Amino acid sequence: MWDALTMRQVRAARDAGALAELPFALSTRVGVCLFGGEVEAAASLVDEASVLAEATDGRIIPPYGELTVAAFRGREDEPTAAVASRTEGFRRDGEGMGLTLSLWATAVLCNGLARYDDAFAAAEDACEDPHELWFSTFALVELIEAAGRSGRGDRAAEALEILSTSTSASGTPWALGVEARSRAILADGDAAEQLYREAIERLEPTRLRVDLARARLLYGEWLRRERRRVDAREQLRIAHDFFSDVGMEAFAERASIELRATGEHPARERSLGAFDQLTPQEAQVSRLVAQGHTNREIAAQLFISPSTVEYHLGKVFRKLDVKSRTQLAHRLSS
Numbered sequence: 001m002w003d004a005l006t007m008r009q010v011r012a013a014r015d016a017g018a019l020a021e022l023p024f025a026l027s028t029r030v031g032v033c034l035f036g037g038e039v040e041a042a043a044s045l046v047d048e049a050s051v052l053a054e055a056t057d058g059r060i061i062p063p064y065g066e067l068t069v070a071a072f073r074g075r076e077d078e079p080t081a082a083v084a085s086r087t088e089g090f091r092r093d094g095e096g097m098g099l100t101l102s103l104w105a106t107a108v109l110c111n112g113l114a115r116y117d118d119a120f121a122a123a124e125d126a127c128e129d130p131h132e133l134w135f136s137t138f139a140l141v142e143l144i145e146a147a148g149r150s151g152r153g154d155r156a157a158e159a160l161e162i163l164s165t166s167t168s169a170s171g172t173p174w175a176l177g178v179e180a181r182s183r184a185i186l187a188d189g190d191a192a193e194q195l196y197r198e199a200i201e202r203l204e205p206t207r208l209r210v211d212l213a214r215a216r217l218l219y220g221e222w223l224r225r226e227r228r229r230v231d232a233r234e235q236l237r238i239a240h241d242f243f244s245d246v247g248m249e250a251f252a253e254r255a256s257i258e259l260r261a262t263g264e265h266p267a268r269e270r271s272l273g274a275f276d277q278l279t280p281q282e283a284q285v286s287r288l289v290a291q292g293h294t295n296r297e298i299a300a301q302l303f304i305s306p307s308t309v310e311y312h313l314g315k316v317f318r319k320l321d322v323k324s325r326t327q328l329a330h331r332l333s334s
Contacts, residue, residue, distance in 0.1 A: 006028045009028060010026060019055070038210065086102060107139055108125035120143065145218070156185065177202030181196065181211070193219075194216065214239075220235030233259065237259060244275040282316050
């Protein structure tokens, strides 16, 4: 539903030429891409929204997408600098949602880096108002993992009780899968294994690829600590390959460290994706070409001339060694 509604919002804004609304619409799709593991697509949406906001003097567009993309990528300096530069503005403007998001993003980053004390501190602040209906719920999930991994079992149990009121009311595979994963962190023995398996089974049919990979990572870490190294390798290998492929560097390194602890070295590091070879504007043009837009339509959306679109497209063709728009679309989807 998140995917469908945000796609309709973007299309409606484009069709109506609602340039002041479009950056908001693009920003709402960033989360869809991130939780689906499409990190570079999310980054392209952030770039497009920024170009539009600048062209329309849209200074009220909040930098939520910028912060979350940086956190999911897991490049330590990038989100740290972004959060530091934005927090003062959030406080000045009295923007509680922005503060909550920046703290949640910090918790995501620190959990990826296995800095659980730091993740706990950020998530604890983000959950100061547990009834804030958007980012504090995401922060609860990070709080449970960080608390469980840093010897704060009682606090993790309190957070889990609050989380379960939302997840049980929702009843979706995503909600119940994340709840099962969170419960597994606090469980022992057969109960923990059953909950990890439940989390994977619930999340596997969904498009929530990041939460599925995080469930496998946690399960693999638990299996290694249970001295079941062969079983652990399977889960950790899948998690590592996923995080490496989508560019979630902190979680990929965390999985790599765990995998090496089982006696196996990762078979590969991150493969170079198509978007990694392109500049932000080339990536935007390529994504819109892959969606079937003409050069004139792309020019209108990005506020550049058709000849500039053609120039960027020529560079993209050379970089990716393709000769047609059809080949480009296939290259980007592979």
